[in-house]
Amino acid sequence: FGIALKIAILLMAAGIAGFDTSALVGMLAAAGFAVGLALQGGLGNFASGILILIFKPYKVGDWIDINGKFGKVEEIQIFNTILVTPGHKTLIIPNAQVTSQIVTNYSKKGFIRLEIDIHMPYEESFPKIKGIIEQVLEKTPLVLNEPVPQIGIETFDNFFVKISVKPYVKPDDYWDVTYDIRSRLKAAFSANHITVTYPESVRQGEIGG
Template sequence: MAQVAINWVQQNYLSLIMALLIFFIGKWIANLLTKGFAKLLSKAKVEDILINFLSGIVKTLLLIFVAVAALSELGVQTTSLVALIGAAGIAVGLALKDSLQNFASGVMLIIFRPFKAGDFVEAGGASGTVERIAIFSTTMRTPDNKEIIIPNGNIYGEKIVNFSARATRRVDMVFGIGYDDDLKKAKTVLTDLINSDERILKDPAPVIAVSELGDSSVNFIVRPWVNSSDYWAVYWDTHERVKLKFDEEGISIPYPQMDVHLDKV
């Protein structure tokens, strides 16, 4: 067996040298092309994770091409090999159809950036703070510190609500008073409470108005604007302050009631 190999090398040493030159020079060129491709993506401000992934794919394809060229120089019939690689690629593609969908969605998420790490979003049937955007999935952390991993296909194929995309948000609140209470006094109390909160923005101006004459209450809408980071603090604090101030001013906050009449037969 060793003698056969030695004889083959003696008869084909020129082809062997050429094949090795093709492989090593081709590998060197493939590395240069891959680095150049990565630099182009970097200048286009593509995310690092996508640059690394696409560069890996490009490098693998180039190395396959170099290997086929080197084998062809040695006299190996590469036609059937190329067909085999193509068939394997199709089979893998069909087997990984869902994964490829997640990959494509991940690429779109990274390129178009509907959200970034640190944003609080509602996407893929879940809500939370985005911790990591990977090629196949996105990891979020819920307010109660649970980790959710969502396939990117589920995210990109549905509605995405980004609560952190804008610097400011409007806080929508509704407060009801009784029909016997002083309407103007209640509106003045609400206006003073909103204006005294330094976290509430002056522009756009807050809206305080009667929105509905309900079944058991007169309802005010209170809609101030705040910085996004202050949203929940203002929401919770305002509800507490309104309840305390209404109690102090003798303004009632009605709750649903039902009168039951029993007829004696």
């Protein structure tokens, strides 16, 4: 209040002395408006930060998605949430955006499901391939026994049968296990002489079991 009073007195004195103060008053008004908007946004982020700390929708170390921005929570500040992406990029997200958007927490339950698709030719035997996949999952480190992995036929395409493989892992192990399973599956299919489909040069074959 004291600063505002001093500015008003200076403006009055300048006006009495014959100076044109209209431009200066306009600049001060615009500056005041801008400061007000900045404070409004800052207060919104501050209030959202308090809500996040109280209700804890996520914590440091969790993998989350905020409006399409995915990463691991590195720090929860009073105004911002800091994420680090799998590519080691730092995302600084205002907390007001967090409380106004849908937040997906991949770490809340302690495990996450992988989704790996395999294209099986119609002439191959599904029970045979399912057995190979089960053996691969049993021998792959970091794949969880509970919940039980799911293996099933997802869809029947024109050229192949789409098999969905859905094991569960800890969130921090997601990418390592994904690459490991794919590598092991390729080796197992090769060792068991499992054929694959090539849509560019489709060949007909009998339907397996």
